[in-house]
Amino acid sequence: MSAASHSLAGNHLACHTCGLVSRHPEVLTARLSCPRCGVELHHRIPRSVSRSWAFLVAAMMLYIPANLLPIMHVTSLGKTRSDTILSGAEYLLVHGMWPLALIVFVASVLVPVVKILILAYLLISVQRRSPGRAMERLRLYRFTEFVGRWSMVDVFVVTVLVALVHLGNVAEIEAGLGAVFFAGVVVLTMFAAQTFDPRLIWDNVRAHAARHTTE
Amino acid sequence: MVDHFHSKHSLVACHECDELQRLPAERERGRVRCLRCGCVLHHAGRDAIAAPLALGLAALVLFVLSNAFPLLDFGLHGRHDSTYLLAGIRELFNQDMPLLASVVLFTTIIAPLLHISLLIYLYLPLALGRRPPAFAKALRLVQTILPWSMLEIFLLGVLVAGVKLAEQATIVAGPAAWSLGLLVFVLSAAATQVHPQRLWERVA
Numbered sequence A: 001m002s003a004a005s006h007s008l009a010g011n012h013l014a015c016h017t018c019g020l021v022s023r024h025p026e027v028l029t030a031r032l033s034c035p036r037c038g039v040e041l042h043h044r045i046p047r048s049v050s051r052s053w054a055f056l057v058a059a060m061m062l063y064i065p066a067n068l069l070p071i072m073h074v075t076s077l078g079k080t081r082s083d084t085i086l087s088g089a090e091y092l093l094v095h096g097m098w099p100l101a102l103i104v105f106v107a108s109v110l111v112p113v114v115k116i117l118i119l120a121y122l123l124i125s126v127q128r129r130s131p132g133r134a135m136e137r138l139r140l141y142r143f144t145e146f147v148g149r150w151s152m153v154d155v156f157v158v159t160v161l162v163a164l165v166h167l168g169n170v171a172e173i174e175a176g177l178g179a180v181f182f183a184g185v186v187v188l189t190m191f192a193a194q195t196f197d198p199r200l201i202w203d204n205v206r207a208h209a210a211r212h213t214t215e
Numbered sequence B: 001m002v003d004h005f006h007s008k009h010s011l012v013a014c015h016e017c018d019e020l021q022r023l024p025a026e027r028e029r030g031r032v033r034c035l036r037c038g039c040v041l042h043h044a045g046r047d048a049i050a051a052p053l054a055l056g057l058a059a060l061v062l063f064v065l066s067n068a069f070p071l072l073d074f075g076l077h078g079r080h081d082s083t084y085l086l087a088g089i090r091e092l093f094n095q096d097m098p099l100l101a102s103v104v105l106f107t108t109i110i111a112p113l114l115h116i117s118l119l120i121y122l123y124l125p126l127a128l129g130r131r132p133p134a135f136a137k138a139l140r141l142v143q144t145i146l147p148w149s150m151l152e153i154f155l156l157g158v159l160v161a162g163v164k165l166a167e168q169a170t171i172v173a174g175p176a177a178w179s180l181g182l183l184v185f186v187l188s189a190a191a192t193q194v195h196p197q198r199l200w201e202r203v204a
């Protein structure tokens, strides 16, 4: 089942929260609020591109210490071993647990990089007013939104380990600074994805089409 | 300043590409998809009130169980000990990692609990035929909180941690691990049942 096409030009705003479409005056001077749910209406998320960039650049900077610093320190029989995200995945691989090693590697190493690269590409393409491959870009956006949260898995592994091994009294596990930076990367990329307005992709498609009909 | 659109229920703007389109009058079953980008605009069908409410109440019980019982049982040289969901967070606070502890506390305790409470807060009055106070705020909060509730990811973390330790010690999943698994299932079922736009049409 599909919706019927409707050609309505301008002057319409849809509410982010409840979806109600309302008509607004030509000049957007006053603050508009949704007649149904009362939330402030915006044509697009305000300063979407610059705010999204800010979160993304911060995430890129945290990504480096997140991978270089240890996420935990394990002390047993007087010896201390420190694990980074990569060495943790390597440990699983060496001990024959390759499916888990793969999960940790994909979720912790691959997903954040891919997410940062995709968001950067989307932001640049919107800033360059590129009208091409809109549908593919929207799919990429949905993918990053869906997959990004899963990078938190290593932070949770550390949380469970510090409690368990502490109780056993055979070893001591301490969370490392890398885990803090890592959680920061996940939170910041989630903010970056949430402040990006996917409708900006289509604004360029629309502008491009309008330019061609007037020419 | 803002006019209601005349046929307010049939005109929608896609939340991902902003294409304005009219919904078909006949929309009893299935989903209506955006003409341009294909995202779901509208879930047609009867408004489910009983199902989300039941799922919310079940989730509350499971959430309490998940926190009251041990998550993993740790056995070594005949000694046994077990850990709880909150113990890890408390340990992170003790290790001077307040930021990390807060992120874990928020994503595994506060956000899921808020999600569950809001489900009950919204759907219990609706089931009794009343509109809950601050309906707009509550519904908006559900939409905001949803991505931050990460119990399914936490469960994967428990699994990885258990496997990592299984070489040195005997690790047995505790009752909380099972109830957490059920809770993840119940919460994702609830998420597919809640359609904010349809709720708005109901209470407006």
Ligand SMILES: [Zn+2]
Binding pocket: B014, B015, B016, B017, B018, B019, B034, B035, B036, B037, B038, B039
């Ligand atoms: Zn659309």
